[in-house]
Amino acid sequence: MIIVYITILLLLIYSVLIVYYAVAWKSIPGFEIPDNYTPNTKLSVIVPARNEENNIGACLYSLAEQDYPSNLFEVIIVNDYSTDRTAEIIQSFSLPNFKLLNLQDEPSSFPAKFAHKKKAIETGVANACGELIITTDADCFFDRHWLKSIASYYDEKRPVFIAAPVALHHENSAIKIFQSLDFLSLQGITGASVHKKMHTMCNGANLAYERKVFFEVGGFTGIDDIASGDDMLLMYKIYQRYPGKILYLKSQKSIVHTNAVETIKEFFQQRIRWASKASKFHDKTIVAVLLVVYLLNFFLLALLVFSFFVPSLWVWFGSLVLIKFVIELVFLIPVTRFFSKRKLLWFFLPAQPFHFVYTVIAGFLGQTGSYEWKGRRVK
Numbered sequence: 001m002i003i004v005y006i007t008i009l010l011l012l013i014y015s016v017l018i019v020y021y022a023v024a025w026k027s028i029p030g031f032e033i034p035d036n037y038t039p040n041t042k043l044s045v046i047v048p049a050r051n052e053e054n055n056i057g058a059c060l061y062s063l064a065e066q067d068y069p070s071n072l073f074e075v076i077i078v079n080d081y082s083t084d085r086t087a088e089i090i091q092s093f094s095l096p097n098f099k100l101l102n103l104q105d106e107p108s109s110f111p112a113k114f115a116h117k118k119k120a121i122e123t124g125v126a127n128a129c130g131e132l133i134i135t136t137d138a139d140c141f142f143d144r145h146w147l148k149s150i151a152s153y154y155d156e157k158r159p160v161f162i163a164a165p166v167a168l169h170h171e172n173s174a175i176k177i178f179q180s181l182d183f184l185s186l187q188g189i190t191g192a193s194v195h196k197k198m199h200t201m202c203n204g205a206n207l208a209y210e211r212k213v214f215f216e217v218g219g220f221t222g223i224d225d226i227a228s229g230d231d232m233l234l235m236y237k238i239y240q241r242y243p244g245k246i247l248y249l250k251s252q253k254s255i256v257h258t259n260a261v262e263t264i265k266e267f268f269q270q271r272i273r274w275a276s277k278a279s280k281f282h283d284k285t286i287v288a289v290l291l292v293v294y295l296l297n298f299f300l301l302a303l304l305v306f307s308f309f310v311p312s313l314w315v316w317f318g319s320l321v322l323i324k325f326v327i328e329l330v331f332l333i334p335v336t337r338f339f340s341k342r343k344l345l346w347f348f349l350p351a352q353p354f355h356f357v358y359t360v361i362a363g364f365l366g367q368t369g370s371y372e373w374k375g376r377r378v379k
Contacts, residue, residue, distance in 0.1 A: 022331040024192035043073040044130030048120035049138035050080035062141035078120035163202035188335035194248040199286035204231035206256040275366025297359040
């Protein structure tokens with residue numbers, strides 16, 4: 001029965017956290033672009049791209065359609081040694097405010113340990129002329145008011161770092177539905193934690209920060225040996241210097257849409273990559289939260305396994321999963337409403353067992369194994 005007592009204790013701690021996040025999410029003020037807003041901030045959008053021939057065209061078209069003066073924003077696409085038609089497609093967008101940089105053409109080499117995506121972003125920032133850097137990914141597309149929502153928020157609030165929402169789209173398979181639900185939970189926690197200054201979370205597909213601040217904190221220096229973490233690890237460096245000037249932009253016009261991965265294997269590779277940076281976090285609060293989440297899922301999975309040998313444990317397992325489900329549902333209802341994805345909640349309860357499995361496996365392999373990212377094997 002000790003496994004039951006430990007699981008109950010962990011679930012209690014977890015439930016307090018989720019309720020806190022739920023209250024915090026609801027307390028984030030929504031933002032609307034003022035009717036009388038006149039753009040005046042120069043923006044530089046950095047898009048690292050590696051072997052994105054299937055996505056880069058839609059991404060760039062979406063950026064070309066932005067309702068923001070073309071003389072006030074530039075798009076810098078950094079081609080990261082692509083071996084497909086990515087560069088060719090980028091070059092076809094012959095717009096004066098679109099610029100292609102090839103990482104392999106950069107005059108200075110960088111050490112092999114340097115994460116390529118961080119190097120691509122660093123190269124883009126070095127060549128940018130905007131006051132505000134905005135980063136996104138090559139498989140994303142945007143509301144036509146995306147840049148205007150970020151710029152108007154920046155002009156009104158004057159933060160040095162903005163975390164903004166990201167959502168998956170086209171949930172047309174079981175693995176994509178699961179990803180989207182899991183991602184929505186992370187997005188809700190991101191908004192809540194940033195708003196309450198609890199810990200630093202963000203997603204590199206939708207970030208904005210002042211160019212001068214990037215250089216003030218040394219860019220990616222000190223975290224350049226980690227393949228992932230171009231978002232949260234940089235955010236924490238900036239947070240240390242400007243703790244009161246990190247904000248979350250809660251606006252539906254600012255949502256960036258990105259692709260879900262297609263297969264379970266790709267999903268695990270992605271989540272192992274995300275988990276790999278956990279040991280590099282200097283933000284002890286988020287480390288503690290991740291530990292609670294990991295241990296709860298580990299003990300729920302263990303309880304599930306033991307229930308096959310001790311039938312009396314099924315009642316405990318079912319009851320604890322149901323409590324977890326209800327607590328998370330209270331949190332996810334307003335989050336899914338914001339992202340217009342409430343219909344996905346019908347799949348939330350059946351997805352619970354897989355959530356235990358993936359959290360335990362990805363968390364473990366993220367610290368002990370390797371993964372593949374963009375055709376590169378990363379330790």
